[in-house]
Amino acid sequence: MAETKGGKKTFKVFRYDPAKGGEGHFDTFDLEIEDYYATTILDVLFRIQREHDQSLSFRYACRVAMCGSCGMVINGKEGLACKTVVADLKTPEITLRPLNHFPIVKDLTVDMEPFFKKYEEAMPYFDPAEEASEPAIVRPDTWERKAIDMATDCIACGCCVSSCTMAFWHKDYLGPAALNRSMTLLADSRDGLHDERLATAMESCYNCRLEFNCTEVCPKEISPTRAIKYIHRMAISQGPGLAQRLSPAPEPVALPAPEPLTPEMSRRRFLGRSAVSLGVVAGAALVGLVSVSALSAAFKKPECKWVSLGPLEKLTAAPGEVLTIYADYSLEDGFYKRQEHKPVLVEMDREKNKVTAFNSRCTHLGCTVHWDQQKKLFLCACHGGTFFPDGTVKSGPPPRPLDRYETKVSGGQLYVLEA
Ligand code: SF4
Ligand code: SF4
Ligand code: FES
Ligand code: FES
Secondary structure (H helix, E strand, O other): OOOOOOEEEEEEEEEOOOOOOOOOEEEEEEEEEOOHHHOEHHHHHHHHHHHOOOOOOOOOOOOOOOOOOOEEEEOOEEEEOOOOEHHHOOOOEEEEEOOOOOOEEEOOEEOOHHHHHHHHHOOOOOOEOOOOOOOOOOOOOOHHHHHHHHHHHOOOOOHHHHHOHHHHHOOOOOHHHHHHHHHHHHOOOOEOOHHHHHHHHHHHHOOOOOOOHHHHHOOOOOOHHHHHHHHHHHHHHHOOOHHHHHOOOOOOEEOOOOOOOOHHHHHHHHHHHHHHHHOHHHHHHHHOOOEEOOOOOOOOOOOOEEEEEEEHHHOOOOOOOEEEEEEEEEEEEOOEEEEEEEEEEEEEEOOOOEEEEEEOEOOOOOOEEEEEOOOOEEEEOOOOOEEOOOOOEEEOOOOOOOOEOOEEEEOOEEEEEEO
């Protein structure tokens, strides 16, 4: 049966006037549409404005799906008013409302500032790695051009961000459009900001839950989900070592030269150490129960504290073993004071006379990392991140190695500098 060419349609249009406040409401307009196939939603809005209510606010510019101004939610799904024809919408009643997650300026017009702020954070500009007198061309048959594909066609309409629930729940998430832009530059071999760009994108890309909403609604048929997966893969292959390239870790501190052991000393120390390894403190040293008290003095900078991890001689570990030591200290932030009790991962290399202390906070999303003595790896249970004994990433989503503390030995105590 042939579809009707035209007829009556009811349009429910969201109205909100900031001068009046409130939660907004829908106004209903009945329109006789001559040809469903030749009438866009933007045409409908012009008619409503001309024939019914001149105060109706909506945004447009190009009218040909090029400028990205007329994004809105049409019958519950994001789209461009200038690209959607009435025939695309099979219901007798059509609802039009503003994009989600953006502040409403008036009626269907939203404030796009949050969108462009995220876009800006993703470093959307190209910075050539090499100065060239001739334009450096990315040929159509190269892998990078194929990888970038249609992703450069984005018109910044905001439809994808409006459809993305993660963009709503995670305020710091750069979102599909910004990450899609980031991917177009990450895949470009001429880019001079690759590492910085990747570090920023990696911080964000794991917030995506691969819902594909963005891909479904994009009026330019781009798949931001595909772009985000591309960043995931790049994060896995290039993430390890990235932080090292951007800011090298501090050198491990040298331990004081070991005292020569006299026969008498040696017996006392042996007993002492045996007690340590078998008794309460030893258990603590091996599995991480040495608790130390707060340091209130000797702060070099107001925002950093040297926190004691206890007497160095009690920190006994077998070769290749990492100690988990709980540090208790107080932190002051303005008028707010809080007690911290957190594990510090300490690697003692008595042979090389070195000690290295790692922050146990996973560099992915902050879960606590623990040392697995059998696997000789640091493991994060949250998303399966694993780190080598030197703190560099072995596998999983963490974007950079474990953070290292600055350390010092003073008065026989080992200290870490806690920010
Ligand atoms: S990716 Fe698509 S939906 Fe998102 S802003 Fe660009 S054009 Fe719009
Ligand atoms: S695929 Fe990712 S970016 Fe796209 S809508 Fe889903 S969560 Fe958002
Ligand atoms: S008016 Fe430019 S994209 Fe719709
Ligand atoms: S928090 Fe995600 S792997 Fe550690």
